[in-house]
Amino acid sequence: MATRRFRVPAALVATAAALTLGATTAASAVAPSSTTVTPAGHSFAAKLNGKATFTAGSTTMTCTVSASVPNGGSTNQIPAAPGNHNAAGPVSAAINPPTFSGCTTSIFGVGVTVTSNATNGQWSISAQYGSPISAGLTMPKGGVVIKTSGLASCTLTASPGGPTSVPGTWTNGSPSKLAIANAPVAATGTGGFLCPTGNQTATFSATYDVTDTTDAAQQITVTS
Template structure:
């Protein structure tokens, strides 16, 4: 499945991720102001690793990636230092390295797939609640999914506007969990077998989030 090129830059359908997989950036919130949020341990780096498969489905063309991860580097994937790790009136936000997507396949015989993340840095916003919510903020056209073979298509995730991919956060030890079961706008281009009429693609994935600096101290979200 190959998705159309965005107006200005090439973006990939797979770049969704995510969780989204996760654009874990600590900074501006995409969610409405709510109760207080605290992310701990302050200042520690975190890694989010796919648990199972990341599944993109646009019009019945399904792309599944078995490997996806985002890890600390270049000053990203860090819980804000105190007091920035606590927001008495809403979410905590910060930048993360965009997750990679590898070992991808499709539900169509003789059709291969790849997912490209165009923008290297995403943002993530976390809001404590019942459940706690984590929103990955993906730049416009930031993910491009391409298929080749009997169906050669290109899918660009949210080519014209920033995408907000929301998932549920659950505290755990040693790993917390981030679950995505959502959809995003998508623009699909291609010939025979391509779902060119699809306007949205579903995204399902579960990530395990661990403390890269101190594995015995889990990354947690509280009030």
Template sequence: MTRTDMSTKRPSHPSRARARVLRGGFVALAGLGAVALSAGTALAADPTTVTPAGAYFSATATTSATFTVGGVTVTCDTSATTPTQPLGTDAANQVPAQNSNPDGTVSSAINPPTFEDCTTNIPLVSAVVTTSGSWTIAAQGGASPTASLVLPQGGLVVQTSGLASCRSTAAPDAPATVTGAWANGDPATLTFSGVSTPVETTGGFGCPTAEPSAAFSAVYEVANETDPATPIAIQ
């Protein structure tokens, strides 16, 4: 399990975020992750190829990442997921050797994303965000490529303290999937615009226990860490 400090702008441990938030209940979406990019099955009929096969990739937010639950918005200036160093240590954030699927998606493992330098629209409440478990991204080719992020059950938790002590858990009952628009380029971009994930919040006064979901927005650049001159592409 990793944690990210969202309340102060200081270097943080991978995957730890501190924020101030009233009602303590915003829980963020997702991230990118799971276990070795390998061809997977999908509901969509379009074939998919992710290139270059075997390349390690990173995803770094070029905009602030925002999470909203009810009237609470948390804005994080920094977010990223990167392969384990040195490259080749494991298969996280790697395009698989079997990088094509004629019947649907190609799936990949990724290290849980970090969220740092975060603030909220409500003062006097701090929060610690923890991520855990296996995170997955499923690439889908076609005329308008997409990347669906699979958050493992309970894989992201926000615990608040201060004016409100609340615990918000994303994907509380089962893995949750959110989809972003992919644009090939140098680098490629992945855009999430108000995508939602189920949330369960527990706690006392001020906690948004009735809110069923959190909304997430961010734009990520996806870069080839193995060969920066060759962009990651979904066809």
């Protein structure tokens, strides 16, 4: 799948807000914690660790390669200080649409291609410090299009009505990871026999390794 962007989403451009328990008065109040993403100003890449799956109805599409990488522009870059810190919410960054390849379907005799785009807006990735650390992709309208061929000729368009936040969790490490597990994504399908048609609630699962491409010796880290 082609194209790119970042906001930890979702992307493939994902907003996710993690809430932590705050001070209470007469009733308990919930307030977002502060978030800092380092190293400030560094570029990063997100590359699939394992498999990415899209499931719509009884059909599952599986891809073995997916990535969002810098292209020399302002995408896939942690904001420079002080923009890499938010005292009361998530930190986000634009990313290039994640590409997808090595894709197959759960239906025998059916081929599949998965294509991403930024035609209708930016992909992004965001992170919110907490326990766990919340993270995700924001996918623009129509940001992923899945087409099958063979026994079933189908088209599935993700996020048809507007931007979609694809929630996940973040783990600091070497490399750090963004994990998305069965996140719901609105979709609409067209086609004939064996195709998921009409409005769908598809699910997306994937784990991405997020690495520093400015300095490979450093790690992308989310703290308070």
